[in-house]
Amino acid sequence: MPSTLAALLCLGLCLSQMTSSTKHTLLKPIIWAKPSFIIAKGRPVTIWCQGFPEAVEYHLLFKEQLFALKRPKSCDKVTFSIPAMTLHHAGPYRCIYLSGEHWSQLSEPLDLIMTGMYDTPTLSVQPRAQVTSGENVTFHCHLESATNTFFLLKEGRANPLQQTYGKNGADFSLSPVTPAHRGTYRCFGSYNNFAWSFPSEPMKLFVAGSMENTSPVPTETTFSDEKDLRDLCPSTTETRLHKEFASWDLTAQNLFRIGIAVLILMAMVGLLVKSWCSRKKTQAQLTEVSSGILGEGPEHKDHSTRGSGHR
Known part of the structure; x- marks a missing residue:
């Protein structure tokens, strides 16, 4: 039993350290x-x-x-x-x-x-700015100053739509277009990913067709100088996001604790079964020894009597 308690104590300490490290992730x-x-x-x-x-x-x-x-x-x-x-x-x-x-x-x-590092590029579209869904459209961005990278951005997207390499100009193909391509585009020239030219003049693309899935996706990418009107308190979306994170973290911790409890219970049951089997084995051995001693007693006495009578 002391060895059983020591084993359970060691298991508890190890699992406690694992729980602590998980909690602080x-x-x-x-x-x-x-x-x-x-x-x-x-x-x-x-x-x-x-x-x-x-x-x-x-x-x-x-x-x-x-x-x-x-x-x-x-x-x-x-x-x-x-x-x-x-x-x-x-x-x-x-x-x-x-x-x-x-x-x-x-x-x-x-x-x-x-x-604002370089000159302003020019942006054009072929075959025209008003097309029908299914047609092929190509944007051409041109910059007189030598550069090696061009970016095409669409207002309403958080990241550049396309990135193309070229010396003084680059083509961006949208083929075939859908109503989702409808919007305002600008292009930039750059020598690296963090220093760009002035933005080109905006180019609006009109796509005739179904109106399905044409609503813009909210994003933080703008070309205006609007000030941030939010205060330091979390917005509804951000609060909900953190509540979801907290819920996921709490669920993981609860599942981990349940797993720990199951492991401890299984270990205790295993140790109890092992102890019970050991006791049964010991009792069986004692019973066998006792039976052997009791069985040999009369026979040994009879042999002794015979020996004494013979003399």
Whole structure:
């Protein structure tokens, strides 16, 4: 029995450490930029980082190095302001937060892009800007200044629609078009992924056809200088997102605890069965020995009597 208790105690301590490490696995924060991740040279931009209410400190990393740190004043997110966008600020950002003595996972990367480095490209469309669903459409972006990369963006999308390489120009094919391609397009020229030219003049594409699935997808990509009107309290969507994360985390922890309880119960049952079998085996051996001794007694006495009479 002492060995059984020692085994259960060891098992409990090991599982307790596993539960503790699982509990402190923090989810990654969310990072975004306002008014957009595409910022004109000299314009201000704000980087937002959102974690959980238990976070006591946020670190903003730029190119994997500490760029700034901040303690939250309220709610579950902080802001990092860049008063004037420069080439030195363009690049990949991540954020991370501290809760208790544990750091969260790194956020997804945020690529901050500066525009206004080169001349303004021109954007044209062939065969025309008003087409019918099913036709082939090609956008041509041209820039006199030497460059090697061109980007085509559609308003309403969070990322570039296409990226093409070329010296002074590039073609972007949309074939065949559908009503979902309807919208406003711009193009940029670039020498790298974080420093772009001025945006081209907007080009509107009209596609005649069914109106199904033509509603734009909400996104943070804009070309305006609108200020962020949200306060530091979580929005409905972000609060719901974090509640879902918390629910998933709690469900995982509950399942892990149930698994631990089942393992402990199985271990206890196994040890009890082993102890019962050992006792039964010992009792059987004692019974066999006792039976042997009792069975030999009379026979031994008879042999002794015969020997004495013979003498």
